[in-house]
Structures are given as C-alpha cells and as structure tokens.
Amino acid sequence: MRSLKRSPKPVSDVGYLRSVALMGTVVTIHVVGRGATQETIRYAAGSTRARYPREEAVERAFEWFRRIEECCTRFEAGSELRQLSAQVGVPVPVSAILYEAVQFALAVAEESGGAFDPTVGYAMETRGFNREYRTGQAVGTGIEPGGPVSYRDVRLDPGQRTITLLRPLILDLGAIAKGLAIDLAARELRPFENFAIDAGGDLYLGGCSPDGQPWAIGIRHPRRDNALIDSLRVSNRAVCTSGDYERPSPVEGHHILDPRVGTSPCAVVSVTVVAPTAMLADALATAAFVLGPAEGIRLFDRLGVDGLIVSPELERHATRGMSSAC
Amino acid sequence: MRRTNLSLLTIALAIFGTSIIAGHPDWGTFMGLVILLIAAGLAVGALPSRSEQNIVIVKERAANQKVSSSLITLSSAAILAVYAAGYYRTESAADGYLAQTARRRTADLIVPGAVVPPVATPGIQATPAVRPSSAPPLRKASPKTSSNQVSNAAPPPATSDDSPATSFAPPAIRPPDDQPAEPAAPVVRTPPGKYKDGTYSGLGSSRHGDIEASVVIQDGQIVSAEIARCLTRYPCSWIVHLPQQVVSKQSTKVDYVSGATESSDAFFDAVAQALSQASE
Numbered sequence: 001m002r003s004l005k006r007s008p009k010p011v012s013d014v015g016y017l018r019s020v021a022l023m024g025t026v027v028t029i030h031v032v033g034r035g036a037t038q039e040t041i042r043y044a045a046g047s048t049r050a051r052y053p054r055e056e057a058v059e060r061a062f063e064w065f066r067r068i069e070e071c072c073t074r075f076e077a078g079s080e081l082r083q084l085s086a087q088v089g090v091p092v093p094v095s096a097i098l099y100e101a102v103q104f105a106l107a108v109a110e111e112s113g114g115a116f117d118p119t120v121g122y123a124m125e126t127r128g129f130n131r132e133y134r135t136g137q138a139v140g141t142g143i144e145p146g147g148p149v150s151y152r153d154v155r156l157d158p159g160q161r162t163i164t165l166l167r168p169l170i171l172d173l174g175a176i177a178k179g180l181a182i183d184l185a186a187r188e189l190r191p192f193e194n195f196a197i198d199a200g201g202d203l204y205l206g207g208c209s210p211d212g213q214p215w216a217i218g219i220r221h222p223r224r225d226n227a228l229i230d231s232l233r234v235s236n237r238a239v240c241t242s243g244d245y246e247r248p249s250p251v252e253g254h255h256i257l258d259p260r261v262g263t264s265p266c267a268v269v270s271v272t273v274v275a276p277t278a279m280l281a282d283a284l285a286t287a288a289f290v291l292g293p294a295e296g297i298r299l300f301d302r303l304g305v306d307g308l309i310v311s312p313e314l315e316r317h318a319t320r321g322m323s324s325a326c
Numbered sequence: 327m328r329r330t331n332l333s334l335l336t337i338a339l340a341i342f343g344t345s346i347i348a349g350h351p352d353w354g355t356f357m358g359l360v361i362l363l364i365a366a367g368l369a370v371g372a373l374p375s376r377s378e379q380n381i382v383i384v385k386e387r388a389a390n391q392k393v394s395s396s397l398i399t400l401s402s403a404a405i406l407a408v409y410a411a412g413y414y415r416t417e418s419a420a421d422g423y424l425a426q427t428a429r430r431r432t433a434d435l436i437v438p439g440a441v442v443p444p445v446a447t448p449g450i451q452a453t454p455a456v457r458p459s460s461a462p463p464l465r466k467a468s469p470k471t472s473s474n475q476v477s478n479a480a481p482p483p484a485t486s487d488d489s490p491a492t493s494f495a496p497p498a499i500r501p502p503d504d505q506p507a508e509p510a511a512p513v514v515r516t517p518p519g520k521y522k523d524g525t526y527s528g529l530g531s532s533r534h535g536d537i538e539a540s541v542v543i544q545d546g547q548i549v550s551a552e553i554a555r556c557l558t559r560y561p562c563s564w565i566v567h568l569p570q571q572v573v574s575k576q577s578t579k580v581d582y583v584s585g586a587t588e589s590s591d592a593f594f595d596a597v598a599q600a601l602s603q604a605s606e
Binding site: 019020021022064095096097100101104107108111180183184187198201202205215216217218228231239240241246270275276277279303304 | 397398400401402404405406407408409411412539550551552580581582583584585597
C-alpha cells in the first residue's frame, strides 16, 4: 500500500473550504476553525440527530449565490430579470431579491451621476457580452431600446414592490447581483465570525484569518500576472476589484462601459474598493472605473469607503484610509 | 422672517438700553448695561440665522452626505430584506446537506483505501482535502428537489467519473456507496432543458496543474459544477484561489487576492468542457 503523502498544511488546520462554479466565476467559501463541527441535538423523546452547523451554513451560503443568479441573470429567458425586461410601461411585481438589487442599483446610479447605470444591458449585448458563460452560446434578449436609455427610465414603487420600465431596456445587474450574493452569504456565515468568501476575486472577509490576524489581502497587479500591486489587512469588509484585464470585449475595449457615452473608459486599469458590503464595493468599483481617478477618489471620500485606483501609467490613487491600511 | 424680527428686537433693545444709560445716570447705567447685554445675546443668537442663505448650501451638502453614507445603510438594508425574505428557502439546502451527510460519512470510511491515483501526481494524495469535493454532486440537489433527491439520487448524480468522454482514466476517487448496483451509465431522459442528463467531467489547465470539474445535469439543468480532482501539488479546495503561489515570489504573505485570478479560469475551462459533452 502506498503511503498517502499529505499536503504540508492539512486543510483541517485552517478550516472548512469549498469551491463551486457559480455566477460566471468560481466561488470559494472558507470558514476558519478546526476540529469536528458535529453537534448532537437531543430531542425530548430521547432521540438524537447529528447536525453539522458549519457545513450546513456553507451550503446555505452557496444557495444564495444560486438563487440570486437564477433571479438576476441576463442569459436565461426564464429569469425574473428577463421577465421584467419583457414588459414595458406596466408595473411588474417582483421578488425581494430583484427589487432590492434594482433599488440599490438606481441609488448608486443617482449618486454617481450615471457613471454607474444598470440599464447598460443592451449596450453590453451589442458589445459581445451576450454569451452564457457556461456554454459559450450566444443569448440575445431580442430587446432593442431604439434610443439611448438611462436609469431614469426605471421606476420603483416601494409600497407595491413593483418595477416599471418606461422604455424597452435590458437591465444588467452583474456587479450588484454578485455583490448581493456575497453579502447574503456573509450574513449566513456571520455566526462563525471568521470566514472568507471569494467570488472570482471579489471578497468578503469576516473576522480574522487562521493566524488570528485580520485577513491579509493582496490586490492583483493589473499588468503583471502573479504579482500584487498592493496588500492590506481587513476585517469584516468586502474588497472588490475591477480590472480591464478581465473579460475583454470581443468587439473592443473591456467589460466596463461608460453608460453616458457607450465606450469603455480608458483612464483607469484597475479599481479596488473596500466597503462594509460587497454590493456597494462592487458597484462603486464599476462607477469609479468610469469616473476616472480624481473623481473616483472624491466619490469614495464622499461615501465613506476606501479605494485604490490605478491609472494606465500605473500611478496609484488612494483614499487616505487605504494608504494607511497598506 | 424670524431672523428679521429678532434683529429688530435687538436694535430696539440696544436703543432702549443706551437711552436708559444716558437718561438715568444714577441707576440707569447698570440696568442699561443689562439690557445691552440682552441685546448682544440676541444678536449672537440672530447671527447664525443671518447666514441662513449659506446654510442652505451647507445643509444640502450635509443632506447629500447623508444620502451618500446611507448608500452603505441602504445596501445593508437591502441585504437584510432579501435575507429575511429568503431564509426558509435556503434552509432546504441545508437539509439537503444533512440528508447527504450520512451517505457521505460512510463513503469517507471507504474512500482512503480506494484511492489509487491512476496518474501518479502527488496532488491527488491530498485526499482529505479532496474529499469535500469528491462527493458534492450528491448534496448539490436543487433546493426544490432536495427531498426527492434523497430517494432517487443514486442513478444520475452518482459519481464524477462515469462520463463518457473523460480525458482521464476513471478517477480513483469513487465513493463506493455512490455506486448503484446497476451500471451508472449517464441517464439520458429526453430533458426539457438543453443538456442531456448525467454527470460529466472536463479538464482545465493552469500552470499549477490540471483541474477536473464534475458537472451534474438533471432535467436538462445544471445542478452542480464542482471541482472533482486536482492534479496539482495543492489540495483541491485550495487550487482555485491559491494566493500562496502568487505571493511566493514576493515576501508578503496574503490569504486572498482581490481581482480575478488565473487558477479560477482553469476550473471554468473544465466546466465548459464538461458541458460541451452534455450538449452534444
């Protein structure tokens, strides 16, 4: 019998870790802590039942990703988002997930003066972002706005929880939806205190890392593979990075679009935001990408979040909190 | 308007005070001073309201800031709203996990003996790490079907290796209890979805080695896509984020890297490859 050579650092030492392909990326959830997690529940009748709180919580956390993807994807004709896009001019009652995601997207759009805009779906589609990530098959929504649209063409009714599209348009909740899923997963894992969620480089770090310190986070270098442009220590924060290196457009530019002009902005190559929630961090990273370094940093300061913006010349623009964190 | 009234009163009091000081030198000096002081106090009180026009702007900015920082609040509120609305549905996912646990535990007991890696790469031996992902197709039942899943789980999602076109020799990690008595040929019911039901695997490469993904299709839908095996020197579960190697060239040690990382792509390629078989 051959001896099993173990990895130098057994996983049990650092906790429980699982990766699943979801939302067009790989989601890893990591709960720190060692030892058995089995818990025995004794019922009054004398029977017992084993439970695995940590594993179950991780499972629930992944379930949030699945549910939000199911609801907010642009690539499935049956998704709630697509159902909504199919109806123009009428108030459509929607689920809590879709309503909250759209409401928040509109708030960020308002706050960023339209630099972030959830109505870029059609523009994204025409720029080649119309492929279902799992299959590579092109998925067209068949909806044409027939003119420029903006976030002002979306109306919310908080009382009835309905969304009304004033014009034919395609909502793209990419950044917000992923952020929301991370936040919900984090909410689910909160009882464990120390955990990390990594959804394709968008992170939420709860508590401390296995070494008892705040999590050490590297920020990917936008131009050099396998290198970091910076690192910081965070706790109970989301860290999201948007870079022009991910998902280049088959047409031209990359995956971020300036909603106001319809082209990819080029004053920035990478934006990292550190915020209390991932949905905010993700949305603001996109907004700052469009706004450029100076305005982006001003936006971060105004909103009370930290951020790092890297220009094509690899100049670093950071908020004060960020510089001190490094 | 209140501001003007206040200023008028101040002026009136000031005049009154001065006239008392001037008119009644014996007792008026004291009283007059008191009245003047009151006037001064009023004037000071009126001062801030005098700059009300400026304040409008300041206030507006303050309100703005409130809106801004409330973006943080708003996001937190949104998360809570969704969380509260959907908690019970994710509960079923946890139950699904529980339902699978018993089977997996028994599987775990047998797995170590069964691990005879067909490709002698050190990484596979990191079985303890692999274990969580070797069985997952089982517990990845979609929440709605999870309860039925338990009873009929055996045939389709059985193992990660009965896929027709695996690029590997049948992987060693084969939880025996998952192996139903009947040959676990990919079950092909004519599905409503776009894929053929079954379990498929695909391979993706990264510079750290290959990753095998296992994809389970049920009713034409993707039920799960997980890492089945890693032919690397890292434990399976670590492969996709692997900040260690990013950092090995640098002196700093980081736990995670923000910004899309390359090893995730390998997993994704593997999933795409598995799916291409499912749609053929």
